[in-house]
Amino acid sequence: MLKNDLILRAAKNQVVERTPVWMMRQAGRILPEYRTVRAKMGDFISLVKTPEFACEVTIQPVDILGVDAAIIFSDILVIPEAMGLPYKMIESKGPWFEKTIQTKEDLNSIHIAHLQNYQYVIDAIKLTKKELNNRVPLIGFAGAPFTILAYMVEGSGSKTFSKAKKWMFTQKHEAHQLLELITLSTINYLKDQIKAGADMVQLFDSWAGILSPQHYEEFALFYIQKICKAIKDEFPETPITVFAKGAFFARENMGKLSCDAIGLDWNMDIKESRALIGNNKTLQGNLDPCILYSDNKTIVAETEKMLLDFGPKGHIANLGHGIYPDVEKEKAKLFIDSVKNYKHKV
């Protein structure tokens, strides 16, 4: 049915004609076309909550950059809000929660998220699937439980998330209760995304890198595996990608997750990562997003070097993090084209 299903086949570790490519944050400020829609809507959260606009900006990079997949325009903080903890997005500062989770009472005041709590995302997915008209697959996503807890407790972004970690380390029992609530919410959320048409889903553990290896096992990986298993039980054919930024120390254990692909950031050596994760998983990534500030020759050379290191099978090309908003559209397109034009020697 899909005209281009390269990414789905690559995620399943199948032999593909060429390496598929997309970019985290491809629907966003790098595109002047996005900034126009955004200016109309006023604020980021309204854009996320209006299916027609979310659909429009989701499809823009498919039309403009020629990526091999669309990813629904949304935010990982949909889940805290759907659980009863609303947030604001403060310009040039980031997310901010008026209420945070600190006490047992706070925990009792939130709930497991269900369809009615995030209906607008599901509507956006349905609309986007229709408008995409099977040109490329649509990726759904959610934040991983530890990263979501970090925001719900800290109440904003942070370099260290020390308030969130303090809470986790002193209120261990409550921390696990909260992680469980987030996990169950995320399972509902991703299943509903798949039912609505998402062809593939990704978990973003953006703050994985602030935990020690032991704490990452206990507070993060355990819940990620729970989500992966629940999704696989109901949708064994839908590929799942787990991207835990900074969790270099967990690569070996991530090789055992019930998922299809593992995202790598640009700190992680490609061959070492392959050796640690094993041959059963597809790897996604991992160009340093700052390479896209370089001259054209460097962008092509670095992209080709990356493709060579990953090899022709079990790789989805991407950056090692979301594209930075001030990268020129032409440079982003050059990265996409460099992947699409590359021929692996076999």
Next chain:
Amino acid sequence: MLKNDLILRAAKNQVVERTPVWMMRQAGRILPEYRTVRAKMGDFISLVKTPEFACEVTIQPVDILGVDAAIIFSDILVIPEAMGLPYKMIESKGPWFEKTIQTKEDLNSIHIAHLQNYQYVIDAIKLTKKELNNRVPLIGFAGAPFTILAYMVEGSGSKTFSKAKKWMFTQKHEAHQLLELITLSTINYLKDQIKAGADMVQLFDSWAGILSPQHYEEFALFYIQKICKAIKDEFPETPITVFAKGAFFARENMGKLSCDAIGLDWNMDIKESRALIGNNKTLQGNLDPCILYSDNKTIVAETEKMLLDFGPKGHIANLGHGIYPDVEKEKAKLFIDSVKNYKHKV
């Protein structure tokens, strides 16, 4: 001469009676006694620039916490200022540079730092050595060249330092010129610190973790090695520690540096790090600073687990990053005492 030279002997990988311990940022906001001095001075930079006050807060943790070394109270951004790029410390925001390095002209407007540009640090070291009266060694320090470049170009702290990286990747020649200027300034600076009495020096590469392994080699490690060699040539007996936060990928290469000790953050597995770095270097670290928010039992248990993993030789106990300012003084002391009371089974 020194009554307690444990840390110097441990840095040289000698057998010691017990593992020495200190904490990065031990002279600072965790101590009410520091906050009193700070309130008198008004701002952070004035405190750094007034030798009597810098001396007083440097010695506080020796008296109050019983650490095995003092570290001169100062700031890594002394060097940019000494090179001609002054900064302000903005409360709850961090450092801010009015002028940054962007062009060839900007590069020409700065200079290699010499004694007269950072005399106040040298005076503070001399005074502190006198006041310490040989109770414990005094550690001097500087930022590593890449981290200093990052601030000089970005102009402030940042999660990604994408402006600094953009400049480095597009103005490669100028970037290496700037790194060279910083390197030569840092060599002067550390040599003058040692001449003034610093018993040991540490290089802090706080933003190492934002570079890819290849770029870290090119833009960071090369200059660190240059500094280490220059110091060792003149002061072969003075131990040098290199702490590159987040540079897990460089551990093997860091084992080859002309330094004595390598700092580890809490993401880095102890035994894996030892295997990568080899047996010739002392390792420093690496307790998660957030562990000090835990109950007393957990602090003792986690500290002892760390000591067991490092073993009795070639280890300087520390946190994996600077202590967070809201940690209770008693918890910090418990960490120090737990190390001092621990007996390695031999």
